[in-house]
Amino acid sequence: MRQTRLHAPTIKDDPRDAEVVSHRLLVRAGYIRKLAAGIYDFLPLATRTIQKISNIIRGEMNRAGAQEVFLPAVQPAEIWVESGRWAKYGPELLRFKDRKGAEFCLGPTHEEVIVDLVRRDVRSWRALPLNLYQIQTKFRDEVRPRAGLMRGREFVMKDAYSFDVDEASALASYEGMYAAYERIFQRCGLDFRAVEADTGAIGGSRSHEFQVLALSGEDKIVSCGQCSYAANVEQAELVRAPTNTAEPTCAAPQAVPTPNQRTIAEVSAALGVPESRFIKTLIVQVDGALVAVLLRGDHELNEIKLKKRLGANEIALAHEGQVLQATGAPVGFAGPVGSLNVSRIIADNAVRGMVDAVTGANQADTHLTGVAEGRDFKVSEFFDLRLAVENDPCPRCSGALRTFSGIEVGHVFYLGTKYSEAMKATYLDEAGHEKPMVMGCYGVGVTRIMAAAIEQNHDENGIVWPAAIAPFHVHVLPLQMNVPEVVEAAEALYKALSDAGIEVLLDDREERAGSKFKDADLYGIPWRVAIGARGVKEGIVELKPRRGGEVRNVPVASIVDELKALLA
RNA sequence: CGGGGUGUAGCGCAGCCUGGUAGCGCACCAGUUUUGGGAACUGGCCGUCGGAGGUUCAAAUCCUCUCACCCCGACCA
Numbered sequence: 001m002r003q004t005r006l007h008a009p010t011i012k013d014d015p016r017d018a019e020v021v022s023h024r025l026l027v028r029a030g031y032i033r034k035l036a037a038g039i040y041d042f043l044p045l046a047t048r049t050i051q052k053i054s055n056i057i058r059g060e061m062n063r064a065g066a067q068e069v070f071l072p073a074v075q076p077a078e079i080w081v082e083s084g085r086w087a088k089y090g091p092e093l094l095r096f097k098d099r100k101g102a103e104f105c106l107g108p109t110h111e112e113v114i115v116d117l118v119r120r121d122v123r124s125w126r127a128l129p130l131n132l133y134q135i136q137t138k139f140r141d142e143v144r145p146r147a148g149l150m151r152g153r154e155f156v157m158k159d160a161y162s163f164d165v166d167e168a169s170a171l172a173s174y175e176g177m178y179a180a181y182e183r184i185f186q187r188c189g190l191d192f193r194a195v196e197a198d199t200g201a202i203g204g205s206r207s208h209e210f211q212v213l214a215l216s217g218e219d220k221i222v223s224c225g226q227c228s229y230a231a232n233v234e235q236a237e238l239v240r241a242p243t244n245t246a247e248p249t250c251a252a253p254q255a256v257p258t259p260n261q262r263t264i265a266e267v268s269a270a271l272g273v274p275e276s277r278f279i280k281t282l283i284v285q286v287d288g289a290l291v292a293v294l295l296r297g298d299h300e301l302n303e304i305k306l307k308k309r310l311g312a313n314e315i316a317l318a319h320e321g322q323v324l325q326a327t328g329a330p331v332g333f334a335g336p337v338g339s340l341n342v343s344r345i346i347a348d349n350a351v352r353g354m355v356d357a358v359t360g361a362n363q364a365d366t367h368l369t370g371v372a373e374g375r376d377f378k379v380s381e382f383f384d385l386r387l388a389v390e391n392d393p394c395p396r397c398s399g400a401l402r403t404f405s406g407i408e409v410g411h412v413f414y415l416g417t418k419y420s421e422a423m424k425a426t427y428l429d430e431a432g433h434e435k436p437m438v439m440g441c442y443g444v445g446v447t448r449i450m451a452a453a454i455e456q457n458h459d460e461n462g463i464v465w466p467a468a469i470a471p472f473h474v475h476v477l478p479l480q481m482n483v484p485e486v487v488e489a490a491e492a493l494y495k496a497l498s499d500a501g502i503e504v505l506l507d508d509r510e511e512r513a514g515s516k517f518k519d520a521d522l523y524g525i526p527w528r529v530a531i532g533a534r535g536v537k538e539g540i541v542e543l544k545p546r547r548g549g550e551v552r553n554v555p556v557a558s559i560v561d562e563l564k565a566l567l568a
Numbered sequence: 569c570g571g572g573g574u575g576u577a578g579c580g581c582a583g584c585c586u587g588g589u590a591g592c593g594c595a596c597c598a599g600u601u602u603u604g605g606g607a608a609c610u611g612g613c614c615g616u617c618g619g620a621g622g623u624u625c626a627a628a629u630c631c632u633c634u635c636a637c638c639c640c641g642a643c644c645a
Contacts, residue, residue: 009578009595010606011579011580011594011595012579012580012594012595012606013579013580013581013593013594014580015579015580016574016579016580016581016637016638017574017637017638017639018638019638019639034637036636036637037636037637037638090643090644092643092644108645109645111645140644140645142643142644143569143642143643143644144639144640144641144642144643144644146638146639151644159645197645207645316642317642408645411645413645441645443645461605479603479604480603480604481603482603483603511603511606512602512603512604512605512606512607513603513604513605514603514604514605514606514607515605515606515607516604516605516606517604517605517606518605518606519606521605530604532604533603533604534604542604
């Protein structure tokens with residue numbers, strides 16, 4: 001490809017609306033442009049990288065026995081009504097009507113479509129297992145799209161769906177996809193971790209996320225320093241610490257004035273008591289009722305665990321008015337001692353046996369010290385309700401958990417029969433009995449991989465692509481376009497590399513060397529060959545890896561073989 | 569949806585407080601000189617100042633409403 005013909009306009013200034021690195025660099029390097037919030041144009045370089053990623057995914061999916069299909073993005077409401085998700089999915093599902101008034105949506109995912117497809121024609125155990133996948137544009141009307149491609153409303157996703165005769169076979173399919181995913185992300189050159197995850201609204205019982213480790217990641221994950229245990233903090237099981245058996249040092253709680261000190265941090269600083277000695281009291285709406293949830297002051301509520309433990313459909317922190325109603329005090333002074341107007345009081349395991357603790361007094365500008373669990377208040381039930389934190393004990397071994405930020409680029413779910421039962425996707429087994437198919441579903445965020453790869457691979461000058469997903473292999477820069485020998489050498493090298501099947505971008509623009517170097521760094525192509533007037537007279541060109549390495553002089557005669565070897 | 573912020577040339581911004589001929593840098597076009605890490609000079613092109621309404625002799629500037637976008641939170645296969 002000649003750069004004079006390439007549409008990849010670079011920008012010197014950072015775009016104002018881009019904060020995260022991948023967004024900034026993709027815009028500056030001319031890979032993407034924004035059309036609307038969370039909706040982007042993919043320019044030629046981005047399209048090439050997306051193709052590379054897609055082809056890696058195809059290779060691994062095909063190798064794992066899955067077959068590629070291409071399903072409609074526009075989906076009729078009927079099948080969503082059938083699965084129950086037309087009502088449940090909420091405003092994230094972009095719905096619209098056709099000219100006759102019939103209801104449709106733009107597919108955020110394709111369980112309904114695939115189940116509808118498979119149930120029509122698959123009637124026998126002989127046709128199973130079956131695994132179908134596609135690479136396609138998805139649309140989710142996110143409340144708040146952000147961070148460029150990391151959380152867009154329209155994005156490219158690979159989604160796969162497996163159908164099996166029974167649970168054992170379905171779990172084998174799941175393991176097959178898990179293994180394929182590990183290969184996919186390895187081949188994309190990503191530093192990632194597979195972690196145990198919550199199954200969320202999609203249901204099912206077994207789930208892993210593939211998280212690319214990056215400080216800018218939205219997800220928090222924990223991983224054991226000693227064994228292979230890793231999980232999303234939402235999911236991480238916490239072993240119960242030994243219950244405190246120390247005796248309280250004071251006979252009864254003492255009220256202390258804490259004017260306008262509403263947060264644990266403020267009161268902790270004012271009283272000189274560490275946050276871990278506080279009992280945090282959250283008033284939570286659980287399906288309409290108010291519940292008091294107690295946590296140790298330095299811990300955070302895991303809403304997913306709370307929802308699960310209580311079997312609730314909807315939970316949310318109470319509003320100011322509800323807090324006043326429950327505690328008789330403004331927000332910031334709630335505590336479990338005395339009368340709380342809530343349906344019940346539950347607590348995290350870590351609150352059990354706390355003594356000499358600090359809590360709100362259910363009275364404005366007042367806290368209580370010297371509070372003891374059991375003596376001064378009663379909890380109806382203890383659960384594991386908090387988010388895991390650094391140094392929590394590993395639930396599998398004696399190690400300690402460490403925390404990381406991650407970007408979710410893949411997710412595998414064991415679905416069971418949730419959709420096949422709702423939509424009657426059944427088969428006849430060998431004995432002639434009708435049974436629901438057992439399903440799994442598996443997603444990879446293709447465009448998100450592109451962003452995640454940049455989050456992990458960049459420097460102050462631009463993108464540093466992992467070779468496997470770079471838009472080109474080699475970038476050839478003739479440094480003086482007015483020196484015929486330089487242009488001739490560059491043209492010859494361009495032809496020789498192209499003939500050798502190497503993807504090469506030739507910077508044939510009438511630009512000064514400095515501009516060419518700057519743009520080359522922004523683009524992030526793995527190998528750069530600079531051809532200068534001095535070197536060419538001696539039969540020398542300069543080879544430089546985009547990642548780190550030094551410039552190396554290579555004889556013109558051997559540069560093609562050299563690059564062939566490097567790219568093999 | 570709650571909180572905060574921004575909309576002025578293709579991009580990044582100043583001007584707004586204190587109303588009076590719409591500016592700067594980059595990019596783009598032409599020319600000259602340059603030519604190994606975003607060249608210099610000269611000339612040139614590009615604006616319904618996000619939109620609507622109002623106040624005023626006069627509005628980018630003041631007032632009201634509205635739309636879009638960004639950040640934090642809530643939300644989220």
